Amino acid sequence: MLRFLLDTNAAIRRLTDTKKLSREQTRIPDDLENRGLPFALSAVSLLEIGVLHGDERGRIKGDAQELLYVLGDHPLCKILPLSVEMAAEVAALGPSLRDPADRAIVATARIHRLKLLTSDQRIIASNLVRVIE
Numbered sequence: 001m002l003r004f005l006l007d008t009n010a011a012i013r014r015l016t017d018t019k020k021l022s023r024e025q026t027r028i029p030d031d032l033e034n035r036g037l038p039f040a041l042s043a044v045s046l047l048e049i050g051v052l053h054g055d056e057r058g059r060i061k062g063d064a065q066e067l068l069y070v071l072g073d074h075p076l077c078k079i080l081p082l083s084v085e086m087a088a089e090v091a092a093l094g095p096s097l098r099d100p101a102d103r104a105i106v107a108t109a110r111i112h113r114l115k116l117l118t119s120d121q122r123i124i125a126s127n128l129v130r131v132i133e
Contacts, residue, residue: 001037001038002038002039002040002078002112002114003037003114003115004028004029004032004039004040004114004115004116004117004132005039005040005041005042005080005105005108005109005112005114005115005116005117006029006039006040006041006045006116006117007045007102007105007116007117007118007120007123008044008045008048008049008052008101008105009118009119009120010025010117010118010119011041011045011049011071012049012067013025014029015067015070015071016067020119021119022119022132022133024117024132024133025117025119025132025133028117028132029117032076033076036076037076038076038077038078039076039077039078040077040078040079040080040108040112040114041071041077041078041079041080042079042080042104042105042108043079043080043081043082044082044101044104044105044108045071045101045105046068046071046072046079047101048101049064049067049068049071050064050068052064080108080112082104083111085111086104086107086108086111087107089107089110089111090103090104090107093106093107093128096122096126096128097122097123097126097128099122102120102122102123105118105123106123106126106128106129109129109130110128110129115129115130115131115132116129116130116131116132117131117132118131118132118133119133
């Protein structure tokens with residue numbers, strides 16, 4: 001019954017700063033939670049949270065470990081693992097996305113036929129996946 005995948009920034013903002021989400025990016029997860037329906041998160045997003053928190057620019061404020069455990073323990077958050085099929089999809093995407101995490105997240109959405117909640121303009125412009133802006 002999965003229909004939506006949150007990209008890394010959408011997941012972080014959902015838990016830390018919902019004001020930075022669009023109306024639809026707020027409404028959809030709220031609706032899913034109210035109805036007890038799951039949403040998806042790529043396992044790559046968990047890794048990306050750790051990397052973003054640990055870099056010198058400190059792009060994630062607060063406690064990354066707490067954020068990771070909140071996502072991992074959330075009863076409606078389904079973490080989608082890496083797979084050979086997903087890696088093959090990453091290879092097939094072509095050159096339009098350079099960031100490996102973005103490529104993996106897009107591939108995950110494509111493999112599982114999910115709409116991606118994202119504000120990433122490169123992903124949106126790539127037209128590689130259906131998005132909710």
